[in-house]
Amino acid sequence: MWVSRVILDGLVVVYALSLVLLFIDVVQPRRTVNRTALVLLFLVFVAETAVLLVRLRISGSVPVYTPFDVMMLVSWLILLVALVVNAFFRIDLVLFFANTVGFAIVVFDAFAAPNASMYQAREGDILAMHIASAVISYTAFAFAFVFAVMYLVQERFLREKQWNRWYIRLPSLERLDTYGFRSIVVGFPSLLISIMLGVIWGQLTLHRFLLFDPKPIVTCGLWVMYGIYLVLRMRHGFGAQRLIWWNVVCFALLVVNFVVVGNFSVVHPKF
Amino acid sequence: MHIMVVGLNHTTAPVEVRERVAISDVELDDVLAQFRHTRTVLECVVLSTCNRTELYAVVNSERAGEDFLVRFLVDRAGLDMDTLKRQLYVKTGQSAVTHLMRVASGLDSMVVGETQILGQVRSAFLAAADAGATGALLNQLFRLAVHVGKRAQSETSIGQHPVSVSYAAVQLAKKVFGELGGRTALLIGAGSISRLTAQHLKAAGIERLLVVNRTFERAQQLADEFGGTAVEWDRMVDVLSAADIVVSATRHPGYVIPSTLAEQAMLARNHRPTMYIDLAVPRDIHPDAGHLRNAYVYDIDDLEGVVAANLAERERQAAIVEKLIAASLREYSQWLCEQEVVPLISAVRAKGEAIQTSVMESLKRKLPNLSEREVELLHKHTMSIVNQLLRDPVLAMKELATEAGGAKYVPLFAELFGLTREDLKRYSKESWQTAGGHGEEHVSGGLVEIAKSLGLLPRSGDVGSAPLHPVLR
Numbered sequence: 001m002w003v004s005r006v007i008l009d010g011l012v013v014v015y016a017l018s019l020v021l022l023f024i025d026v027v028q029p030r031r032t033v034n035r036t037a038l039v040l041l042f043l044v045f046v047a048e049t050a051v052l053l054v055r056l057r058i059s060g061s062v063p064v065y066t067p068f069d070v071m072m073l074v075s076w077l078i079l080l081v082a083l084v085v086n087a088f089f090r091i092d093l094v095l096f097f098a099n100t101v102g103f104a105i106v107v108f109d110a111f112a113a114p115n116a117s118m119y120q121a122r123e124g125d126i127l128a129m130h131i132a133s134a135v136i137s138y139t140a141f142a143f144a145f146v147f148a149v150m151y152l153v154q155e156r157f158l159r160e161k162q163w164n165r166w167y168i169r170l171p172s173l174e175r176l177d178t179y180g181f182r183s184i185v186v187g188f189p190s191l192l193i194s195i196m197l198g199v200i201w202g203q204l205t206l207h208r209f210l211l212f213d214p215k216p217i218v219t220c221g222l223w224v225m226y227g228i229y230l231v232l233r234m235r236h237g238f239g240a241q242r243l244i245w246w247n248v249v250c251f252a253l254l255v256v257n258f259v260v261v262g263n264f265s266v267v268h269p270k271f
Numbered sequence: 272m273h274i275m276v277v278g279l280n281h282t283t284a285p286v287e288v289r290e291r292v293a294i295s296d297v298e299l300d301d302v303l304a305q306f307r308h309t310r311t312v313l314e315c316v317v318l319s320t321c322n323r324t325e326l327y328a329v330v331n332s333e334r335a336g337e338d339f340l341v342r343f344l345v346d347r348a349g350l351d352m353d354t355l356k357r358q359l360y361v362k363t364g365q366s367a368v369t370h371l372m373r374v375a376s377g378l379d380s381m382v383v384g385e386t387q388i389l390g391q392v393r394s395a396f397l398a399a400a401d402a403g404a405t406g407a408l409l410n411q412l413f414r415l416a417v418h419v420g421k422r423a424q425s426e427t428s429i430g431q432h433p434v435s436v437s438y439a440a441v442q443l444a445k446k447v448f449g450e451l452g453g454r455t456a457l458l459i460g461a462g463s464i465s466r467l468t469a470q471h472l473k474a475a476g477i478e479r480l481l482v483v484n485r486t487f488e489r490a491q492q493l494a495d496e497f498g499g500t501a502v503e504w505d506r507m508v509d510v511l512s513a514a515d516i517v518v519s520a521t522r523h524p525g526y527v528i529p530s531t532l533a534e535q536a537m538l539a540r541n542h543r544p545t546m547y548i549d550l551a552v553p554r555d556i557h558p559d560a561g562h563l564r565n566a567y568v569y570d571i572d573d574l575e576g577v578v579a580a581n582l583a584e585r586e587r588q589a590a591i592v593e594k595l596i597a598a599s600l601r602e603y604s605q606w607l608c609e610q611e612v613v614p615l616i617s618a619v620r621a622k623g624e625a626i627q628t629s630v631m632e633s634l635k636r637k638l639p640n641l642s643e644r645e646v647e648l649l650h651k652h653t654m655s656i657v658n659q660l661l662r663d664p665v666l667a668m669k670e671l672a673t674e675a676g677g678a679k680y681v682p683l684f685a686e687l688f689g690l691t692r693e694d695l696k697r698y699s700k701e702s703w704q705t706a707g708g709h710g711e712e713h714v715s716g717g718l719v720e721i722a723k724s725l726g727l728l729p730r731s732g733d734v735g736s737a738p739l740h741p742v743l744r
Binding site for chain 1: 544573576580
């Protein structure tokens with residue numbers, strides 16, 4: 001256990017350091033700083049993989065059955081996607097913004113939730129699949145949030161006519177809006193699958209539909225909210241700034257749902 | 272032997288001169304053949320574009336080479352020597368090599384960082400290589416220059432920071448709309464600024480260009496030039512809502528687009544993002560339009576700000592490219608130094624192999640009953656002795672050549688291994704040195720005298736401060 005504790009603390013420190021270096025790289029760009037930050041991020045990725053593997057070894061099953069594991073998996077996926085996007089699609093600054101979210105999750109995970117309770121009734125792989133699809137949707141929505149924040153930052157620079165390095169490096173509003181839309185296109189069906197699998201799991205274990213549990217209710221509400229985003233975005237196209245804010249609100253609600261609402265749920269583990 | 276470039280470009284010569292000396296693709300083979308058949312020019316590459324004509328050459332003698340190449344350009348230009356010489360530049364050694372790398376990276380171009388020049392440098396080199404006009408020196412040099420050019424393109428954003436106001440306007444539009452394909456731009460005014468903006472918008476891939484002007488004919492003229500549509504002045508209100516990008520550059524004394532009109536247009540287009548760029552003084556677009564949702568309004572001062580930011584960024588990127596060039600120059604120098612010891616290494620190896628062969632012959636004579644397998648084993652092991660014995664000296668030869676920046680220590684090693692000048696010459700046949708030597712006299716004399724020169728050796732292990740190869744000095 002102490003091994004994962006050491007790895008966890010170490011990765012928080014290295015993660016923080018790489019974020020600082022990425023920030024320096026924007027303000028005063030230097031290739032060596034950029035490369036060092038990338039190497040550190042890769043080390044964080046390796047450390048997170050190691051933590052997940054240790055968890056796999058300890059529990060003997062895929063590490064998805066505690067909120068700690070779920071959050072670690074979300075941050076691991078965010079880091080993986082950010083590294084791949086940075087390498088192949090060259091969306092400037094996505095590494096910095098996405099990893100700010102990833103770092104926040106890791107810090108919260110490392111110091112607030114490691115001893116949380118564990119799911120018991122697994123019903124074959126249904127519970128694992130329910131959680132895995134939820135993890136995918138959370139990651140996609142996290143990226144939609146990241147692109148929304150980048151959009152708002154760039155919009156502010158364009159409106160306030162600040163021609164600084166952030167403005168130079170941030171992608172265009174249209175690109176950021178499209179990336180956010182695509183992220184939600186990925187997250188929306190994933191969340192639906194997760195909800196459906198959750199309902200089936202409830203039926204199999206409790207022999208009833210979980211109609212009045214707070215978490216499924218809020219999650220369904222969230223799913224509808226993201227659905228509204230998709231409908232309006234497809235109708236209006238790029239440039240509806242209220243939709244960007246809507247996206248931010250949706251993600252804030254998603255975080256509240258995961259961290260707070262889950263505590264009032266009968267079937268979801270508590271922090 | 273010397274590397275030199277003689278040429279002119281858009282900063283040194285007017286287009287009347289550049290067009291006279293320019294060498295077309297049709298003439299290129301003849302020109303290269305002409306150079307190939309002289310004794311002065313050993314290797315040559317001709318780079319001729321609309322902005323420059325440059326002759327890169329490896330020549331035997333600096334003075335003779337310069338005379339020959341300048342004379343060639345004077346003859347083509349049909350001008351007198353003094354007139355043309357004032358518009359020419361002649362660079363040799365390090366300066367010539369750095370110049371080529373700067374050209375390939377786009378640092379020397381009219382639009383700094385443009386990428387077309389890299390393809391032109393590559394084509395010029397391939398044409399010369401196909402014609403047999405290049406040798407080891409220019410082959411390696413152009414390979415490195417193209418590599419630096421590629422790195423400048425991929426590792427920096429040197430060409431992505433426009434420094435003209437109209438181009439900056441297009442860049443600003445791209446920051447909102449991304450790619451401009453599928454977008455509509457409305458130009459108000461048909462003067463020179465509008466023409467320049469139309470040019471940049473078209474190059475950026477704008478789909479639909481509308482032109483409005485008080486004198487309809489001028490609007491029609493500009494629209495025809497760029498495949499756009501001219502619209503009468505009275506109908507501007509109707510087309511304003513169709514435009515994603517509005518660029519205004521008129522001499523109108525008041526606001527051409529008051530904020531109420533902008534508001535109407537925004538309402539009509541359902542508040543889809545619109546960029547208003549005001550290039551006029553006095554301003555054409557009311558600044559209050561910038562308070563409307565999804566309307567981005569920029570005037571000439573804002574664009575000057577963009578240009579200033581771009582300039583700073585470009586300078587920063589240029590500094591990175593200069594570092595890449597310095598590293599490549601060092602790499603080229605190192606390669607040149609290593610080439611100096613190639614004949615020596617070949618001669619030492621040959622001597623080792625000869626000794627091994629004679630030992631094997633002697634063994635076979637003294638031990639006639641050896642089986643084929645035993646002979647094979649003996650051969651393998653005696654060869655291994657030779658290789659192991661020579662491995663460190665060969666490494667030392669390469670290192671010393673690099674650190675000393677030339678072939679200063681070749682005679683020392685030759686003397687140590689008992690090799691004569693003839694031995695070295697025999698293995699120099701394939702080397703570029705046979706073409707003339709780089710002008711530095713080798714130290715000659717006994718081993719003691721040569722060893723004395725070791726005092727001049729720079730600190731070992733500090734390759735970064737090693738002098739450049741004599742060809743580049």
